[in-house]
Structure formats: C-alpha cells, structure tokens
Amino acid sequence: MLMRKVAIVGVGMTKFGEDWKRGFRDLILEAGKKALEDSNLHGAEIDGLFCGTMAPGPLIGQEHAGALLADWMGLNPIPSVRVEAACASGGVALRQGFMAIASGLHDCVVVGGVEKMTDVSGADVISALGGAGDQEWELFPGATFPAIYALAARRHMLEYGTTEEQMASVAVKNHLNGSHNKYAQFQNPITIDTVMKSKMVASPLKVFDCSPVTDGAAALVLMPLEKAKSHAEIPVEIVASAQASDTLALHDRKSLTELNATKVAAKKAYEMAKVRPSDIDVAEVHDCFTIAEVMAIEDLGFVKKGMGGKASADGKTALNADISINTSGGLKACGHPVGATGIKQAVEISWQLRGQANGRQVENAEIGLTHNVGGSGATCAVHILKRAD
Amino acid sequence: MTENIAITWRRIPERYRLAGSQCTSCKTKFFPPRKLCPDCRRKGKIESCGFSGKGKIYSFSEVHSAPAGLELEIPYVLAIVQLEEGPKLTAQVADCHGCDVQVGAPVEAVFRKIRSDDPEGLLHYGYKFRLVK
Numbered sequence: 343m344l345m346r347k348v349a350i351v352g353v354g355m356t357k358f359g360e361d362w363k364r365g366f367r368d369l370i371l372e373a374g375k376k377a378l379e380d381s382n383l384h385g386a387e388i389d390g391l392f393c394g395t396m397a398p399g400p401l402i403g404q405e406h407a408g409a410l411l412a413d414w415m416g417l418n419p420i421p422s423v424r425v426e427a428a429c430a431s432g433g434v435a436l437r438q439g440f441m442a443i444a445s446g447l448h449d450c451v452v453v454g455g456v457e458k459m460t461d462v463s464g465a466d467v468i469s470a471l472g473g474a475g476d477q478e479w480e481l482f483p484g485a486t487f488p489a490i491y492a493l494a495a496r497r498h499m500l501e502y503g504t505t506e507e508q509m510a511s512v513a514v515k516n517h518l519n520g521s522h523n524k525y526a527q528f529q530n531p532i533t534i535d536t537v538m539k540s541k542m543v544a545s546p547l548k549v550f551d552c553s554p555v556t557d558g559a560a561a562l563v564l565m566p567l568e569k570a571k572s573h574a575e576i577p578v579e580i581v582a583s584a585q586a587s588d589t590l591a592l593h594d595r596k597s598l599t600e601l602n603a604t605k606v607a608a609k610k611a612y613e614m615a616k617v618r619p620s621d622i623d624v625a626e627v628h629d630c631f632t633i634a635e636v637m638a639i640e641d642l643g644f645v646k647k648g649m650g651g652k653a654s655a656d657g658k659t660a661l662n663a664d665i666s667i668n669t670s671g672g673l674k675a676c677g678h679p680v681g682a683t684g685i686k687q688a689v690e691i692s693w694q695l696r697g698q699a700n701g702r703q704v705e706n707a708e709i710g711l712t713h714n715v716g717g718s719g720a721t722c723a724v725h726i727l728k729r730a731d
Numbered sequence: 732m733t734e735n736i737a738i739t740w741r742r743i744p745e746r747y748r749l750a751g752s753q754c755t756s757c758k759t760k761f762f763p764p765r766k767l768c769p770d771c772r773r774k775g776k777i778e779s780c781g782f783s784g785k786g787k788i789y790s791f792s793e794v795h796s797a798p799a800g801l802e803l804e805i806p807y808v809l810a811i812v813q814l815e816e817g818p819k820l821t822a823q824v825a826d827c828h829g830c831d832v833q834v835g836a837p838v839e840a841v842f843r844k845i846r847s848d849d850p851e852g853l854l855h856y857g858y859k860f861r862l863v864k
Contacts, residue, residue, distance in 0.1 A: 465799040465802070466799065468799065469799045472798060478763070479763050479821060482845065482846075483821055483845065483858075484794065484801055484804070484822075484845070485821050486796065486797070488794075488796065489792045489809045493809070493810075493811055493821075494790070496792065496834065542793070543795055544792045544793070544796065545793040545795075547792075592811070592821070593789075594819070598789075598790060
C-alpha cells in the first residue's frame with residue numbers, strides 16, 4: 343500500500359548522440375540542471391539522488407558514480423545512490439526514487455540516468471554491454487547482444503511467421519518519429535530498403551535493426567503529488583511502478599519469443615494503475631533491437647501474441663495510430679545511452695502528457711507507459727504515468 | 732573480457748566434458764550446473780550428472796560483428812542447442828556456415844579451442860557443437 347502518491351515535477355535531458363566534447367559528469371549535470379529549472383527548484387529542497395548507469399567502470403574507468411554525482415551537482419551531503427540493472431538501470435532507478443517518495447522517507451528526489459559510451463573502442467563497448475548477459479555461459483562461448491536478440495528473432499520468425507521486412511518497419515517508424523525530436527541521435531527518415539540492405543550484424547539482424555552507441559543523460563524531479571501543484575503547471579503522476587526478473591541467460595527461458603519479466607511487470611503495473619492496455623495512449627518501449635519492440639508490444643498486451651511484426655508493418659504503432667509507440671524515436675533513433683534510456687522514456691512520456699511534444703504530439707494523451715528491459719529480459723521495469731492537472 | 736587461470740581452471744569440468752547437475756526431487760537437469768534448484772529450492776537435493784553431448788539446434792545466428800578476442804573468427808555460427816537430456820545452452824556451431832544450419836538439426840558436442848587472445852598466452856578450450864550428417 344502506498345503511503346503517498348508520487349509526481350514528476352521536472353524533466354530534462356541532453357541531446358543524445360556521439361558527444362566527443364563532453365564527458366560523463368558534463369552530461370548528467372546538464373540533464374539535472376534542466377530538470378531543476380523545469381521544476382522551479384533551486385536545489386536546497388532535494389534530499390535524495392538516484393542515478394541509473396550501467397557500466398561506467400569498463401566505459402570510463404569510474405565507479406562510485408553516486409558520490410561523483412552528488413559532488414559535481416553540488417548536492418553534498420545528501421544520500422546519493424548509483425543503480426545498476428544493465429539496460430534497465432534507468433527504469434529501476436526511477437522505481438527507487440518512486441519508492442523513496444511514496445514511503446515518506448524522502449520529500450524531493452532527483453532521479454537521473456547517464457552513460458558515456460564513446461570514450462572507448464567499439465569492441466570494448468560490445469564487451470562492456472555483454473556484461474548484461476551471462477558472462478561465463480553466453481558471452482565466453484561467443485555471444486554478443488545482437489546475437490542474443492537474433493536468436494530470439496529466429497524463433498519469432500519460425501513460430502509466428504514474422505518477417506525481416508516486418509522487423510525493418512519498426513526501425514522505419516522509429517526513425518520517422520526521431521526526425522521530429524531535436525534530442526534524437528538520428529533525425530533522418532529511412533526506408534525498408536535502408537534496413538534490408540544494411541550490413542549484417544548477427545543474422546537475421548542488420549545494422550539498422552540495432553540501437554546505436556550513444557552518449558547522453560536524462561533526469562527527473564519527483565515529489566509527493568500533494569506538493570507537486572506548486573512546482574509544476576501540469577504534474578505527471580506515477581500511477582504504477584512495477585519490476586520483475588527472469589533468468590540471466592536467454593537459453594534458460596522456456597520461450598525465446600516472449601519476455602516473461604515484461605508480462606509480469608506489466609500485469610502488476612496495470613493492476614496498480616487500475617487501467618487496461620487499451621487505456622494507454624502513448625508508450626515508450628525498449629527497442630534495443632527491432633525484434634525487441636515486436637515482442638514488447640505483444641507482451642505489454644497492445645497486440646495479440648505473434649502479431650507484433652504484422653501490426654508494426656501495418657502502421658498500427660505509428661504516431662497517432664492505434665497506439666503511439668516510441669514517439670521519441672525509441673532506442674533505435676533517439677539513441678541508447680544505456681543507463682539514461684529508462685529515464686529518457688519517462689521524460690518523453692511527461693512531455694507527451696503535458697502536451698509539449700512539439701511535432702510529434704499524441705492527441706489528447708492522458709495515460710502513458712514506459713517499458714525498460716535489462717539484458718535479454720532478465721530485468722524489466724514498467725511505469726504508468728498520468729496527467730494530473 | 733579475458734579470463735585468468737583461476738576461473739579457467741575452475742570451469743574445466745563443465746567446459747571440457749559438459750559436467751552438469753540434477754535436482755533429485757524434480758529430476759530437472761541443469762547445464763551449467765546449478766547448486767540450487769530454482770523450482771524446489773531448499774526442498775531439492777542437487778547431485779552431479781553428465782550429458783551425452785547430443786542435441787538439436789533450437790535457434791541460431793551467423794555472427795558478423797565480433798566481440799574483443801573473436802575478431803578472426805567471424806563470421807561464425809552461434810546457436811542455442813537443446814541437449815537430449817533437456818537443458819538448453821549457448822555455443823558455437825563449428826565447421827559450417829549459417830546457410831548450412833536449420834532449427835531442429837541434430838548436433839553433437841566437440842572439444843575445441845574457444846579463445847587464444849589472452850595477453851599472458853593462456854589458451855581457452857571448451858565445447859562447440861557440429862552438425863551430425
């Protein structure tokens with residue numbers, strides 16, 4: 343039982359992309375400052391800091407990210423916690439912030455997410471991200487993350503007749519959405535042909551089926567809903583926060599064509615928010631690969647199991663279609679600074695619910711959902727947000 | 732990530748001869764060996780078991796973008812193999828191209844060099860699988 347309702351009163355993010363001029367602390371500082379300005383807070387009100395970041399150790403040689411953030415954001419001596427759950431680090435950090443406010447232990451927290459990925463070689467990035475899987479029993483024998491999702495894609499094609507062109511349509515739609523988002527890494531529309539003719543990474547997945555390597559950060563300010571009105575014109579209430587776990591290795595799952603952690607977290611979230619999948623107006627889902635969005639829209643209940651590929655190709659997930667999926671451009675086009683992604687999803691949904699998603703606004707958006715996956719589905723965080731003016 | 736001598740030595744039984752484990756209560760077999768049955772937990776007793784090395788391709792991918800240490804291997808075929816005793820595992824399929832492989836194809840375990848990129852010269856051996864003609 344919640345002790346208090348929780349609202350987002352400020353949001354901010356950096357432009358996502360290859361940002362050679364700025365480092366880890368520059369990125370999170372910019373996102374944090376923007377979120378504070380957005381909430382009309384000065385900083386003295388903040389009594390806790392949670393930050394999702396997956397792999398600063400291998401990527402920039404820095405651990406103890408919680409302390410670094412409090413220090414460089416000028417927030418000492420408040421408690422500061424780094425949260426790690428692979429690609430779901432941001433979503434899980436948001437859940438920690440939610441629980442901190444809901445419990446009554448904290449009155450105002452900043453929840454951030456950040457990853458600085460372009461300071462090391464491409465092979466080192468692949469190895470660092472591999473840590474999201476089972477190092478000894480998947481990565482050692484030769485798996486990479488594209489290969490792990492390719493193994494799922496192959497089964498989805500076999501079991502449901504999903505085609506490579508259907509998967510490509512997810513990337514095409516997300517690039518089109520990204521072209522309306524000034525924060526997106528890629529703002530260029532592409533065609534099915536672009537995807538189909540791009541270099542093979544791990545068959546059947548090609549370069550344009552994969553999310554990119556990205557630098558970026560995003561931040562949110564959370565407060566109790568009852569105090570939110572004085573800081574935000576349109577507070578966004580977090581009406582559900584749910585998380586679930588599954589086997590670390592893909593091969594230990596009964597099915598490769600669904601993420602049980604998504605199904606369990608979604609069910610809990612819908613119950614908590616007292617809504618159904620059909621009530622969701624806009625969703626940011628975890629499309630680290632095109633097949634991941636296909637499975638996500640099925641597992642979240644937006645389309646029937648096995649119909650994710652066809653629904654995407656038929657345009658049912660396009661902006662202002664049946665359900666608007668990944669209006670930010672998703673991980674594919676907006677970019678995937680791993681630890682920042684789960685927070686960026688909540689930033690995008692907040693803009694949508696406040697009516698501030700310029701050029702990509704979902705009409706009459708009242709309820710939105712974020713879906714953040716760690717690894718091949720070993721962690722999943724689902725949040726449901728609602729306009730609360 | 733390169734693995735040092737200690738972890739390489741510790742994993743020899745599993746990687747050289749597919750040593751696994753079994754829950755005596757629900758009879759589920761595990762590879763890699765688990766020391767706790769996730770279904771029976773404290774009620775299950777774990778004992779060692781082996782595998783025949785025979786199985787079928789459950790899913791596969793031809794990998795064209797390699798992680799550090801496998802740059803000279805690409806393209807290589809990576810698969811999830813379902814062993815005839817039940818468990819599934821991730822392994823390379825040796826001596827073939829992606830176009831030779833189909834889901835359901837029978838395979839058998841073979842002992843192969845997996846990596847040789849260790850800066851101290853340590854060679855990593857383990858299981859791969861090959862198609863049974």
